[in-house]
Amino acid sequence: MGKAQRLFNGSATHTLYGRITPTPEQLDFLQEQWNALASYLCERLSVWGYPVSTLLQGSYRYGTLIKPLHRGESYDVDVGVYFSWDKTSNQASPTAKQLRAWVQSELQQYVSHAGETVDVVDPPKERCSRAIYSQQFHIDTPTYHLDSASDQRRLACLSGKWEESDPKPLHKWFRDVVDHEHRDQLRRLVRYLKAWAAIEFQDAASARPSSVLLTILAAEACREMWAERFWGISDDTALGLVVGKLYERLANDRRVPNPVDAEEDLNRIPQEAWEAFLTRLAALNDAAQLAESAEDEASAALAWEGAFQFLMPLPETDEVEIIEESSSKALMQVPDVVIHVYDRPGGALLSTCRNEVEVPSIS
């Protein structure tokens, strides 16, 4: 067991996992919201004469959703909208642009009805429309043609092109890549990596790895790790092993083929930002190695804090007693206090401070 196991996902009052993972209540709330939007869209869009269905996609479906960690960020929920027709039939079929216009227009209608919705991004993004809600989340609606005869999907892009992008096989791959008994740990590892990316790439947005990239890299590393019989290990040790594998792999070869379509490279980090990415991954690897060789929980936590910053809980104060070697005198470490500032109780997170709160200037 790693020394920081209790603080990662164990019995400590605050855990890294607890700090980055939505509560069941938050997940229920998000689910209510996307259910409401999905049934509205299905009903309204079916007037065009094609069977319409929706499917939850992305992090929520993968079980790897993390909380927004900074001011201005929001939960990211993806709901795919599928228009179904048989490509081989002689019937005229809608264009990609038409599908996107229908969805965008219905979202705008929805905004005018639903009280809690705030805005629809206009013009929409190339690959989806987005409804932004006031309660720190947004719902993206990538829109697809579902070919009912072949069970294949293609994404309708705003520019009018159809992108061969079918989320179903990749999700199936992820579901099956590791045994049922290991899947929860894989999901936790993906969440740690996503939290690290959210923290470490704030000042280097172009070098930030995408969620899907981290998810696939973690899954492939875990498959290898478990094939090597690293079973029943704690999350901190497992993360250290996974990060070591990631670093070795990416330092040698930056390509990350989509496991269900080897033609596609999931690594979209531009070449000019690659060094910035690798440097940060190396620092994470160093922190993990340092933590793994730490003698006690406090030193392991401090090592991980180098990567996770304010997200990493430190041991409860009375347990952090460091013996000064020369005098054997016990020194009590002064704990860092992380302060989350909200605009109202249960409201939006305005800022996260350490030890003191910056008072905003009043103009």
Ligand SMILES: [Mg+2]
């Ligand atoms: Mg999204």
